[in-house]
Amino acid sequence: MGRVVPTSRLLSGSTQLLLMVLMLATVARVANGCSISGLQVGETSDTSITITWTNNSSVNSYTFELYDNVQNASSNFSTDGSASNFTFTGLVAGRSYRIHVTLGCFGFSNYYGEVNAQTNMSIRLAGNATTCQGRVEVFYNGEWGTVCDDFWSPQDAKVVCRQLGCGLTAFAVSLAYFGLGNGRIWLDDVQCSGYETRLSDCSHPPWGIHNCGHNEDASVICLQVPSYTVLTITNKTSTTMTVSGTTSLLELFFYRAYLRETASGNLVTTFPIYSTTATFTGLIPGRNYSVSVEASNTTFSYRSDVVTDRTLPPQVNVTVIVNSSAAMMVSWVAPISDIDYYRVYLNETNNASVAYHFNFSSNVTTQRFFGFVPGRSYQISVTAYSGMNSQSSAIVTKRSLPPQVNVTVIVNSPTAMTVSWLAPISDVDYYVVYLSETYNATAVMSFILYSNITTQAFTDLVPGRSYNASVTAYSGINSQPSAIVTSITCKYMHYL
Known part of the structure; x- marks a missing residue:
């Protein structure tokens, strides 16, 4: 059997160096x-x-x-x-x-x-049977300790009461009011703004650094006063807003409602209330307001959470001017208000499926619309929008003008003429055909005809006399005459 030789023995020195560089490059890529x-x-x-x-x-x-x-x-x-x-x-x-x-x-x-x-610091109140009153103790590094009352303030007490879920009305008490603590004094010179979530979030020296004894242990008294909690805005119009809330021990506290403009923070009005509802009047349509209620007595006060909402936008007054058989001018007037935009609705009175709407910015209060069917009845309204709130105007019903028909006159004989006319697609109620002597306007003949009749013969005319013919179309109270066509009867009868 032959001897096994390591691969490195089979490679030249330069090849071994190249392999080593490649391996190091691979490791570097993985590490990077x-x-x-x-x-x-x-x-x-x-x-x-x-x-x-x-x-x-x-x-x-x-x-x-x-x-x-x-x-x-x-x-x-x-x-x-x-x-x-x-x-x-x-x-x-x-x-x-x-x-x-x-x-x-x-x-x-x-x-x-x-x-x-x-980890977060645990906190408790000791030295009193009530869970929301007592000496402040914090758990840090596995050991309970107290807080020194140097710089101890209502803002500090408010944070403690918030952290314990004991309300926001707090009194800071000093000089071991609830008895001396024992063990470590963990915090000193605590300074809170009153808005912190935990006491450990407030400014303070390092843990365990102090110059106090337990006779300076800090305490708090948290009072869960009856809160006037605004549940909802129960009713609103363009100029009024009603809020309803719940409370307890109503007879022990006085209540005052506050209304401010949300955008500016300006106080609009404040007044005392004697029930669980308050109605604000004289407001600006579409404006955003903030409402709160304060409960107080000679010792304590509590402000409810703030609720905000917008009054309804105004109901605008709409005017529609019929300009022609195919155009109408729609305009509207609104009082001083905060409106985001307007929406104009148009639909055929007798066919609600034919409907259109158009949006316009709040500074637009007039618009001309085209493309109406002559003589047709339309319903027009304008809705004002303020945020999610909207209010529609009264519906205005108008008919476009009937069409101006094209009149043709055919002289049939020295004593007869036939008047005919053509009209586009339209809603015409009836036609009135007029024939008068050109030089004697008092000599007039007229016929009222159904809208499906488009021709009328006139007889017993004077041979060789000039006559004016016209046709007026009527749609409701609207009417539109045609152009006048002048024709002369034959003076003599011609025979072929």
């Missing part, structure tokens, strides 16, 4: 593609931290090393490459952690980096 983006801390709670990232198809797996900065201990976790988030649970409230992230890509491991995160 083994990355992710957007690594950050997502949601946190008292006992959990979630990290998120944008995954990469080149990554097969993720390995996480969670470092407890207090215990100097670490734990390892992993997940597959399709994940874009991971949640660490069972953590200690108020504790800071470091998270190392390592990526696995096609057999290679690539350390990516680390993020720092902290």
